[in-house]
Amino acid sequence: MEPFTTIKSIVTPLDKVNVDTDQIIPKQFLKLIQKTGFGQYLFYDWRYEGGVPRKDFVLNDLRYKNSKILLVRDNFGCGSSREHAAWALSDFGFRAIISTSFADIFYNNCFKNGILPIKVNEQVLCKLFENESEIEINLGKQTIKNENIDVSFYIEPHWKKVLLEGLDDIALTLKHDDEILKYENAQRNSRIRVS
Amino acid sequence: MAKTLFEKIWDSHVVVDERNGRSLLYVDRHLVHEVTSPQAFDGLRMNKRKVRRTDLTFATMDHNVPTSNRSLPIVDQTSAVQIKTLERNCKEFGIELFDINSPNQGIVHVIGPELGITLPGTTIVCGDSHTSTHGAFGALAFGIGTSDVEHVLATQCILMEKPKTFEINVVGKRKNPHTITAKDIILSIIRQIGTAGGTGTAFEYRGETISDLSMEQRMTICNMSIEGGARAGIIAPDEKTFDYLRGRRYVPKNYDELVEYWKENLKTDSNARFDKSFTLRADEIAPQVSWGTNPAMTVDVTGKVPFPEEYAKGNAEEQKAAVKALQYMGLKSGTPITDIELDRIFIGSCTNSRLEDLIEASKVVNGKKISPKMRAMIVPGSQHVKKQAEEMGLDKIFKDAGFEWRESGCSMCLGMNPDILSAGERCASTSNRNFEGRQGAGGRTHLVSPVMAAAAAIYGHFVDVRELDLN
Numbered sequence: 072m073e074p075f076t077t078i079k080s081i082v083t084p085l086d087k088v089n090v091d092t093d094q095i096i097p098k099q100f101l102k103l104i105q106k107t108g109f110g111q112y113l114f115y116d117w118r119y120e121g122g123v124p125r126k127d128f129v130l131n132d133l134r135y136k137n138s139k140i141l142l143v144r145d146n147f148g149c150g151s152s153r154e155h156a157a158w159a160l161s162d163f164g165f166r167a168i169i170s171t172s173f174a175d176i177f178y179n180n181c182f183k184n185g186i187l188p189i190k191v192n193e194q195v196l197c198k199l200f201e202n203e204s205e206i207e208i209n210l211g212k213q214t215i216k217n218e219n220i221d222v223s224f225y226i227e228p229h230w231k232k233v234l235l236e237g238l239d240d241i242a243l244t245l246k247h248d249d250e251i252l253k254y255e256n257a258q259r260n261s262r263i264r265v266s
Numbered sequence: 267m268a269k270t271l272f273e274k275i276w277d278s279h280v281v282v283d284e285r286n287g288r289s290l291l292y293v294d295r296h297l298v299h300e301v302t303s304p305q306a307f308d309g310l311r312m313n314k315r316k317v318r319r320t321d322l323t324f325a326t327m328d329h330n331v332p333t334s335n336r337s338l339p340i341v342d343q344t345s346a347v348q349i350k351t352l353e354r355n356c357k358e359f360g361i362e363l364f365d366i367n368s369p370n371q372g373i374v375h376v377i378g379p380e381l382g383i384t385l386p387g388t389t390i391v392c393g394d395s396h397t398s399t400h401g402a403f404g405a406l407a408f409g410i411g412t413s414d415v416e417h418v419l420a421t422q423c424i425l426m427e428k429p430k431t432f433e434i435n436v437v438g439k440r441k442n443p444h445t446i447t448a449k450d451i452i453l454s455i456i457r458q459i460g461t462a463g464g465t466g467t468a469f470e471y472r473g474e475t476i477s478d479l480s481m482e483q484r485m486t487i488c489n490m491s492i493e494g495g496a497r498a499g500i501i502a503p504d505e506k507t508f509d510y511l512r513g514r515r516y517v518p519k520n521y522d523e524l525v526e527y528w529k530e531n532l533k534t535d536s537n538a539r540f541d542k543s544f545t546l547r548a549d550e551i552a553p554q555v556s557w558g559t560n561p562a563m564t565v566d567v568t569g570k571v572p573f574p575e576e577y578a579k580g581n582a583e584e585q586k587a588a589v590k591a592l593q594y595m596g597l598k599s600g601t602p603i604t605d606i607e608l609d610r611i612f613i614g615s616c617t618n619s620r621l622e623d624l625i626e627a628s629k630v631v632n633g634k635k636i637s638p639k640m641r642a643m644i645v646p647g648s649q650h651v652k653k654q655a656e657e658m659g660l661d662k663i664f665k666d667a668g669f670e671w672r673e674s675g676c677s678m679c680l681g682m683n684p685d686i687l688s689a690g691e692r693c694a695s696t697s698n699r700n701f702e703g704r705q706g707a708g709g710r711t712h713l714v715s716p717v718m719a720a721a722a723a724i725y726g727h728f729v730d731v732r733e734l735d736l737n
Contacts, residue, residue, distance in 0.1 A: 087590075088583040089461055089560050093701040098682050102330065102344040104304035104351050116703045144583055146462040149495065149560075150699060151680075152395040153302065154411035175429075175465060175497050176395060176409055183413035227427070229288055240413075241315070244421045247282050247290060251423060254281045254292050263527045265388050265518060266294040266322055 072185050074237035078166050079207040080139035084200055085129055090143055091150035092177060096159045109155055110162030130163075139166045140206065142199055146170075147188075148177025157184040167208050169215070171196050182230045185237070189215070189224045210235060268535035270431045271502050272468045275406040275532075279389050281423055290423045294388035295405075297374045298325040298361065298415065300352040301682070302393030306416035307355040317359045318422040324383055325356050326364040328373045329682050333645050333672035336366060345683065359419075370515075372648020372674045375399040375489065375616040379481070380650055382514025386503040386528045391418055396616045396698065398491040402484035403511070404503035404532045406468070409492060429497045430541035432467035436475040438549030444626060445731045446551060448483035449618060449696070449715035451475070452490040453554035455546050457564040464496030467542060470534060471501045475548040481510040482622040489617045490698050493561040502533045553731055555603050556700045556713040558591035563700070565603060567718070567730045573599040594702055595710050596690070604728050606712070610693035611636070611723040612705070613716050614645030614672075615679035618696035623716040624655050628663045630720035630734065636668040637726030643670045643685065645677040669723070681705045694722040 100112040117128050124131040141160065147170045148156060157180040160168070167187040181188045187210060191199070198220060199206070206217045210231060214223050233240060258266050269277070282290040296319075303325070310316070317323060330345045332338075340346040349366065356363035364370040370377060375396055378384040386404035391397060393415040400407035410424065418424055434455060440446040456463070469491050476484065484501050491499025508525045511517055518524065552566035558577075565572060574592065576599075578585035592599065597606070613619070613627055624646065636642050644664050646652035652674055655661060661671045678685040679697035681704070687693055689708025696719050700711040714722070721729045 086586075088587050091560070091699075091701045093680075093699070093704050097703055097707070098680050101301050101682060102342075102348050104348055105308070106305045116707055146465070146495070149461055150395065150492075150701060152393060152409040152411055154305075154393075154413060157411070172462060172465060174462070174495060176411060180411035180413065183411065227286070227288075229284070229286065239313075240425065241309075241313070241417050241420050244290060244417065244423055244425060247423075250282050250290075251292070251421065255422075258292075262520070263524055264520065265385055265524070266292065266319070 072237040072239065075166065075185060075187060075210050075234035077207060077209045077211070078139050079205055081135060081205050082140045082142045082199065082202065083129055083135040083138040084142045086144065086200065088144040089146045089149055092148055092153050092156040093150055095148065095156040096153060101153060101155055106158050107162060109159035110164070113159040113163045137164065139164055140208065141165045141168045143168060143170045144196070145172050147173050149174040152176045154180045154184070157181050157186055161186055169196070169199060182233055183240070185234065187234055191222065191224060195222050268538040270470060270534045270538045270540060271404065271532060272406065272431055272470055272500055275387055275389065276428060288425060288427050290425050291389055293391050293418050293422055293424055294322060295383055295390040296323045296418050297378055297383070297390065297392035297397070298323060299329055299374050299392070299394065300327045300348045301329040302412050303355065303415055304348065304351045305412050306419060307359065309416040310359070310419060315420045317361060317419045320360040322422065323361045323419065325352060325361050326371055326374055326377060327352055327366055329676045329680065331366055331675040332683050333675050333677045333685060336673055342684065369649050372650065373616045373619065373676055376620060376647030376651065379403060379485065379510070380514070380648055382511050382517035385511065385517065386507060387532050391424060395492045396489050398496070398499045399485050399489040399616055401488040401491065401498055401500040402481060403507055404500060404528070406498055406500060408498055429468040430466055432464055432469050432496065432542040433540035433544070434469050434471045435473040435543065435545040436471060436548050437473045437545060438475060438547040440475070440548050442732065445553060445717060446548065447626070447715040447717065448479055448486040450551055450554045451546065451548055452487045453556065453561065453564045453713065454551045455544070456490065456494045456561045457554070458546070459494055459544055461493060461560050461562045462495040464491065464494040467496050469494070469496045469499040470540070471499060476501055477504065480622060481506055482620045485620065486617055490561070493698055503528055553715065553718050555718065555728055557595065557597060557603070558588065559594055559700055559702050561698070561700060561713060563588070563591055564713070567603050567728060569603055571597045571599050571601045571603065604730065607692070607727045608640065608694050608722050609691045610687060611640060611642035611719050612645070612678045612693055612695040612697065613643070613719050614647065614677050615697035616647065616676070617698045618716050619645060619647030619651065621651050621654050623696065624651070624660050625658070627716040627720035628660045630717050630731065631667045631669070631724065632663050634667055634724050636723040640723055640726060642668065642723040643672060643678065645672045645685070646674050648674045678705050694719045694728065
């Protein structure tokens with residue numbers, strides 16, 4: 072996975088609450104068996120009407136072309152566990168998503184695909200929705216900055232490390248092979264064995 | 267220290283405690299399906315990794331499969347490729363697969379319990395958010411993304427942050443359990459706590475009403491935990507749980523010994539504390555009907571389509587969302603729910619496609635005909651459910667009434683196969699999500715119980731099933 076560095080970009084504001092993963096990537100695109108190429112289908116039903124880009128949808132607004140940061144409202148990514156949602160966001164070019172809250176499975180899926188989901192409070196979120204200039208996200212320092220904004224955010228140390236170093240978490244877990252074997256052996260000898 | 271049931275199962279599966287709230291947990295059962303697994307198997311191949319415990323991994327195909335005649339080839343080529351890919355992956359990695367022609371095929375959350383793969387006190391994962399269903403058996407069951415599917419295939423473990431505990435108490439006797447169903451209970455809960463009410467938590471459903479429920483009803487409740495935002499939903503196992511599983515194909519040989527252990531250990535200690543708590547009075551609820559585009563946008567069948575400000579209760583963002591939802595759903599505030607006319611009926615999905623759901627729906631339908639304008643479909647959750655229902659003659663009741671009787675799969679719950687709504691079509695559905703476009707682009711979904719869906723099929727619009735004679 073590509074390590075996460077500091078990003079500086081204009082912010083794409085998607086002013087909606089409870090955006091579910093069915094909207095992020097509609098079901099007709101879940102049949103592909105690779106991880107790439109989902110960006111063209113991101114928010115498909117909101118982005119296109121009869122195959123033509125809808126002028127009133129923010130992803131079609133040229134001001135936000137090449138934006139790496141998506142700004143959304145509460146409970147982003149709720150519903151289905153489909154990781155295709157994270158693949159589509161990443162393939163489209165988003166490296167960070169800012170909201171007041173994320174659904175749990177989606178939140179996890181982001182980190183596994185090099186996307187930084189940032190939780191901020193309501194006040195900061197409103198300020199970001201009002202802001203129209205570029206912002207800089209520094210993961211190392213855990214800050215969001217520009218000439219008008221200077222806030223810090225919390226990120227769990229494990230995820231910070233994974234993103235900064237672009238780590239493969241399966242390789243990390245396999246370092247615990249001894250412990251996994253020990254657990255399995257204890258189960259094998261147990262009278263109440265289930266695994 | 268006093269512990270909740272969730273904490274006991276969590277603690278007994280910790281392989282490595284990272285001491286930062288995050289643990290490496292051992293996974294006892296891993297269920298795999300065709301949609302969220304191809305990229306995981308590719309990852310294994312790329313890194314020359316194997317599946318660590320093929321004996322704990324089971325696969326089926328459910329999301330994509332056609333529910334029409336199975337002897338015909340699959341028309342949709344991308345679906346066919348995904349199904350073939352699962353067959354190839356299972357063969358290559360040595361995983362047991364219940365394929366499209368297997369008598370054990372069905373929706374992964376229906377067949378897990380049905381085959382006795384699901385067991386109390388175990389950890390279960392699957393690349394599907396409705397994995398919470400298995401919590402009905404006192405299992406700790408999590409939906410995961412594809413990267414985690416790969417992680418579990420390779421390591422049989424999952425790295426997770428420990429969720430907080432959330433007690434959902436359901437008390438009070440329902441006046442008629444045939445009309446106020448498990449679906450109405452869970453929709454009432456989500457309606458009150460919201461779709462993010464359970465974020466970062468695991469639910470434990472407790473109370474006399476939950477104890478009174480059958481296993482299939484408990485599955486309906488746990489299934490929709492994710493719709494309340496929770497990572498998992500669990501119910502302490504009891505005699506009903508143990509009886510349901512006894513003798514099923516995959517239960518271990520030491521089953522009776524396990525039952526003795528489970529009886530002693532799989533319950534929340536009386537003085538254990540939950541991080542959060544909510545109580546629902548089941549004696550006060552009515553049949554529920556969703557009107558909007560998330561499962562919290564739900565009202566009583568006796569109610570009206572709400573005004574946005576009435577729904578939002580002062581939250582400006584929710585009010586905007588309600589305006590948008592009404593527009594999408596083509597509904598006017600103030601319309602009585604029973605005035606809403608329907609085009610389609612879908613009885614199926616991992617929420618409500620089990621034998622009991624079909625029996626209850628058949629009682630409403632028996633001897634009647636569906637409204638002439640209506641297209642109605644029954645999609646049994648599994649081949650076993652289908653067979654049992656046919657042995658009871660339920661298929662005949664439904665077919666005589668004008669329903670289509672289908673093969674098992676996820677079908678129109680998410681419309682990945684040919685079973686979809688056309689734009690503007692309105693459907694009463696026993697599934698779990700009424701998101702925009704969920705059942706087909708532009709399709710309008712109302713979530714209801716199987717009896718409510720069956721009654722709507724007959725009358726052409728929603729009716730309060732409490733007014734029907736169901737005896």
